[in-house]
Amino acid sequence: MSFNNLDTLYRQVIMDHYKHPRNRGFVEGDALTVDMNNPTCGDRIQLQLKIDDGIVTDAKFEGEGCSISMSSASMMTQAVKGKKIDQAMKMSELFSQMMLGEDVDTEEFDLEDIEALQGVTKFPARIKCATLAWKAMEKGVHDE
Known part of the structure; x- marks a missing residue:
């Protein structure tokens, strides 16, 4: 697949998550809740994680922002569901490295x-x- 085709595919994936976000909403019952914003561009998110016996059993978010921030939240909540906390944190570390x-x-x-x-x-x-x-997610887990 050529670079242009791959770039187009990636843009389509991002826009799909933006237009049809996964896990948007609120976790029922007790949940770890973190509010964060990016003051430089106005993105804001409220992330909720339900953690049972060290495993993320549910993850949801609400917020407003650009396609990148909302798509990333959608992707992240999908990725960490069912993972142990240390696995979710390792994924976050890998994602940060990838962004660098x-x-x-x-x-x-x-x-x-x-x-x-x-x-x-x-x-x-x-x-x-x-x-x-x-x-x-990192802030919530560290503060907890």
Whole structure:
């Protein structure tokens, strides 16, 4: 597949998550809740994680922002469901490395749609948009 076709595919994946977000809404019952925003562009998110016995059993978000931030939140909530907290945090670390343009070993975790966000590294001002939901998860877990 040529670079242009791959770039188009990635854009389509991002727009699909933006227009049809997965896990948008609120977790029923008790949940770890984190509110974060990106004051430079106005993105904001409320992330909720339901954690039972060290496993993320549910993850949802509400918020407003650009296609990058909302798509990333959709992808992240899909990716961490069913994962142990330490696995979810490792995924967040890998995602941060990917956003910094570093090569990441994706063998341990299948990043699925998340890989579509690799192109964000070409636009440094958008990296904070892509990492907002991930940073919210990290903050919530560390504060808990």
